[in-house]
Amino acid sequence: MKGVVFTEFLDFVSGALGSELADDIIDDADVPNGGAYTAVGTYPYSEMQALVTALSRRTGSSVPDLLTLFGRHLCLRFVVRYPEFFTVQTSLFDFLESVDAYIHREVHKLYPDAELPVFRLTRHGSDAIDLDYESCRPLEALAEGMIQGAADHFRQPVAVAKLRVEDPAGPFVRFSIKHAA
Structure with a gap:
């Protein structure tokens, strides 16, 4: 790490x-x-x-509760440390979509040895997405906190549900994220 x-x-x-x-x-x-x-x-x-x-x-x-709190904090610290990743996007969903396509690619340029999770995003209209998190480390609670931190940054409250999926290609966690009313 x-x-x-x-x-x-x-x-x-x-x-x-x-x-x-x-x-x-x-x-x-x-x-x-x-x-x-x-x-x-x-x-x-x-x-x-x-x-x-x-x-x-x-x-x-609990460890998951601590990781979620830390993830929220970490995302807001990344806003300060790496503002260029956050100013390019104007919404939470656009930002989350950019994590694999842009941010992780930039991280790999700086740190070729970085072992980053994979995120796959599926949109369900303008108010909901599924974000699949795949990692060799069980840090989905950290990822959930970072999602919440990004929602705080973009001032877009969300409800997040989490489901562990056993897939033949490998297990992953699906975050179903909806804009809160």
């Missing part, structure tokens, strides 16, 4: 719950580098698992 996800996660924990708790979860997770992540580095997914699990134990919140 790219280091920016780690640095933003620790900033999220520090900002929301205090730097002491961030230090505690680094100790609890016993990550090899002692939590010294750089935004441009690449780190094993297992370290993120250990950090989020440690936070879950400390807070009593």
